[in-house]
Amino acid sequence: MFKPMSFDKEVELFGDSKLINEGSSIQLTNSVSGSEGRVVYKEPINLSNSLSFSSYFSFSMPNETDDVMAFVMVPTSLDLGLFGNKNNNSSSALGFLFEHAKNETVVAFEFDISNRGNRARILLGKPESSEVRNLSFEGDLLMMENGGSTLSCMIDYESSLKRMMVRFRKLGTRKMLDPFFDFSVDLEELWNGGEFMVGLSSTNGNSSEEHVLHSWSFDIRHPTPVCVPPPMWMHPQPSDTSKR
Secondary structure (H helix, E strand, O other): OEOOOOHHHOEEEEEOOEEEHHHOEEEOOOOOOOOEEEEEEOOOEEOOOOOEEEEEEEEEOOOOOOOEEEEEEEEOOOOHHHHHOOOOOOOOOOHHHHHHOOOOOEEEEEEEEEOOEEEEEEEEEOOOOOOOEEEEEOOOOOOOHHHOOEEEEEEEEEOOOOEEEEEEEEOOOOOOOOOEEEEEOOHHHHOOOOEEEEEEEEEOOOOOOOOEEEEEEEEEEOOOOOOOOOOOOOOOOOOOHHHO
């Protein structure tokens, strides 16, 4: 279980990311265009024996088109030092995977939330040979007030369903909002029961804005039987938007 009160002992920082607020938050990008920051949890994760996980993080970033946040899962064989490299394509938080992890098996998705619409890109498998899925999701997630308010993201992987689900929540509310996307993936088969690392990656493109990570948790758990009702923060099982 990963639930840091202070980030300095739990994660490694790469790119422009740095600790702020006495280590209780991480500033992922600087206030200059083309800034990129990444953070990786130090301990590897193993989901053998049909284990599932939930990950939760809260962050703030403006709602400009080029501002992107990504959740990344990479094998332990990948040199984490590569996370400090800058992308040639600074508008994509997944760019470094295409440049430096072409032959590695990865699971990653990135999303941007703007007044032009909410978008997500999903990468499964080896970047060199895998196709990126482009999705959209509906709802009011704009964060214009005071330069950007805080938004929470909940990621659930259910091994029994072989499905990863992503939901959002605004600061000050208890219910996860309707906007979400989901996709099918068998993580145990993908890595043959091996270990992987989890990380977050952020880029501000041409917006010259700071992105801040306020909290992050990662919990491994036994899969929830399909017959058991979902927790209160969940909506009913969504359709597979990747097939639309």
